[in-house]
Amino acid sequence: MLPNLDPGFPKPKKGEVIRGVPKSGPAYSAGLRDGMIFLNGKISISASSGTAEIAFRVRDGNRERVINFPPASKEPIKAQELKDVANGAAGSPCSVHAAQSTRATR
Numbered sequence: 001m002l003p004n005l006d007p008g009f010p011k012p013k014k015g016e017v018i019r020g021v022p023k024s025g026p027a028y029s030a031g032l033r034d035g036m037i038f039l040n041g042k043i044s045i046s047a048s049s050g051t052a053e054i055a056f057r058v059r060d061g062n063r064e065r066v067i068n069f070p071p072a073s074k075e076p077i078k079a080q081e082l083k084d085v086a087n088g089a090a091g092s093p094c095s096v097h098a099a100q101s102t103r104a105t106r
Contacts, residue, residue: 005043007054008072012038018058022072027054030069036060 007027009020018036021028037059045052055068 004073005052005054005071006073007069011041014038014040018056025072026069027056027067027072030067031065032056032058032067032069033060039064 008022008025009018009027012018016038017034018032018038019034021032021034039057039059041054041056043052043054052071053068054071055066057064057066059065
């Protein structure tokens with residue numbers, strides 16, 4: 001399982017005004033508000049705990065701030081498990097084999 005990295009509102013592009021931050025969400029609780037200017041962002045994921053944190057650097061009036069908040073969804077994303085086709089072992093390095101397509105001829 002992978003953490004769901006959805007911030008809970010449309011992610012803005014650099015220089016855009018942030019809009020749609022729900023008042024009931026973690027970004028709002030952390031201090032992010034509609035009207036702030038998005039400067040950049042990053043995501044940190046802890047491999048040991050499987051948790052994630054989103055950090056937005058924003059312009060709030062005349063000052064810059066970094067606001068850290070967890071993703072909006074607590075539901076993890078199911079990841080597809082890859083299987084080693086040569087050995088049939090899950091979790092081992094896998095090989096990718098491309099199936100050749102053939103055209104039907106008349």
